[in-house]
Amino acid sequence: MPDSRMMNKNGMVSNIQTRIRTDSFKSNYDLVGKELGRGKFAVVKKCIEKATGKEHAAKFLRKRRKGEDCRTDIIHEIAVLESAKSNPFVVSLLEVYEDTSEIILVLECAAGGEIFNQCVADNDEAFTEQDVIRLVRQILTGVACLHRNNVVHLDLKPQNILLTSSRPLGDIRIVDFGLSRCMDNVTEVREIVGTPEYVAPEILNFEPISTATDMWSIGVLTYVMLTGESPFLGGDKQETFLNISQVNVDYSQDVFEGVSSLAVDFIKSLLVKNPRKRATAEECLKHHWLSGHTHLHLLSSHLPSLDEPETEQSESEPEPESPASS
Ligand code: ADP
Ligand code: MG
Numbered sequence: 001m002p003d004s005r006m007m008n009k010n011g012m013v014s015n016i017q018t019r020i021r022t023d024s025f026k027s028n029y030d031l032v033g034k035e036l037g038r039g040k041f042a043v044v045k046k047c048i049e050k051a052t053g054k055e056h057a058a059k060f061l062r063k064r065r066k067g068e069d070c071r072t073d074i075i076h077e078i079a080v081l082e083s084a085k086s087n088p089f090v091v092s093l094l095e096v097y098e099d100t101s102e103i104i105l106v107l108e109c110a111a112g113g114e115i116f117n118q119c120v121a122d123n124d125e126a127f128t129e130q131d132v133i134r135l136v137r138q139i140l141t142g143v144a145c146l147h148r149n150n151v152v153h154l155d156l157k158p159q160n161i162l163l164t165s166s167r168p169l170g171d172i173r174i175v176d177f178g179l180s181r182c183m184d185n186v187t188e189v190r191e192i193v194g195t196p197e198y199v200a201p202e203i204l205n206f207e208p209i210s211t212a213t214d215m216w217s218i219g220v221l222t223y224v225m226l227t228g229e230s231p232f233l234g235g236d237k238q239e240t241f242l243n244i245s246q247v248n249v250d251y252s253q254d255v256f257e258g259v260s261s262l263a264v265d266f267i268k269s270l271l272v273k274n275p276r277k278r279a280t281a282e283e284c285l286k287h288h289w290l291s292g293h294t295h296l297h298l299l300s301s302h303l304p305s306l307d308e309p310e311t312e313q314s315e316s317e318p319e320p321e322s323p324a325s326s
Contacts, residue, residue: 011181012072013079018096025097025104029058041065041178046109056094059105074103080151080177089142091173110173112163119158119224129259131169132225137290138172139218144281147211150183154209156217157198158224183211196237197230201245201273212275219270226259247273262289
């Protein structure tokens with residue numbers, strides 16, 4: 001957990017353990033292939049460590065953005081990655097380099113790319129409900145661990161959840177702690193940057209953020225992974241904001257065709273306007289959709305009531321088909 005004494009009032013951490021190298025990144029690494037991805041602030045490229053031949057990902061962060069010095073933000077991002085070192089579902093930070101204009105984070109390479117790609121994929125490439133159950137369980141395990149350490153990510157979306165491999169489907173890695181905060185003494189309200197699709201109502205209303213803010217995003221994320229549709233996305237930003245603040249969500253059979261009612265119930269426990277009434281990560285992990293026996297979950301709309309004892313089924317029994325998206 002980040003040292004709270006070194007935290008400023010905005011939930012930013014300024015002390016890091018990692019030695020910042022000032023020798024040349026290029027003399028230790030070769031850049032290979034085209035970029036792995038890019039976000040609002042960074043470009044990420046695949047690199048090979050010359051000494052070992054190992055593949056990593058290098059995240060290039062400019063220290064000045066729009067004429068402002070952003071070094072403190074980058075140091076905070078490093079501090080949070082350090083604090084999550086033992087979290088198996090957070091990307092590992094290996095080394096940090098700094099030159100006059102940039103800070104370079106050498107990260108574990110998540111070769112499977114963003115889960116975004118499979119969220120918008122055609123049927124045969126898209127996630128099955130079984131995939132989503134496994135991946136959401138991993139996301140929640142990672143996020144529960146962050147929340148136990150008072151870290152809120154604040155930017156959970158399919159572009160920031162990566163896979164160790166895509167075929168076969170690997171494990172998730174949470175990346176991009178650029179907007180994250182330590183909750184101990186946050187007085188700040190988060191500025192709305194980029195796409196609002198995954199942003200919780202309290203952020204739009206400039207109310208305080210909390211770990212529940214991440215839980216809303218996990219609700220949106222799960223919806224997208226199962227249906228391929230973004231629940232609040234409107235024709236423009238204003239419409240999206242309105243959909244979010246009115247919690248205007250389509251749970252119809254049309255959208256959730258072939259998806260279990262337990263999955264819908266799970267999403268409903270997260271897309272709740274009042275952050276205090278939203279399920280926590282720990283509560284989600286106990287939700288029957290994720291904790292129960294796998295086969296029964298997929299029997300869309302013909303589920304036994306939760307009070308009925310479940311009958312054990314053998315592993316060899318075929319599982320019902322469950323296309324993840326239309
Ligand atoms: P930003 O803060 O600019 O959004 P991110 O950390 O999200 O930067 O990185 C931008 C993109 O680069 C990600 O959405 C992802 O596609 C890719 N990326 C980031 N980290 C890794 C990694 N460790 N392995 C593979 N790809 C990565
Ligand atoms: Mg990002």
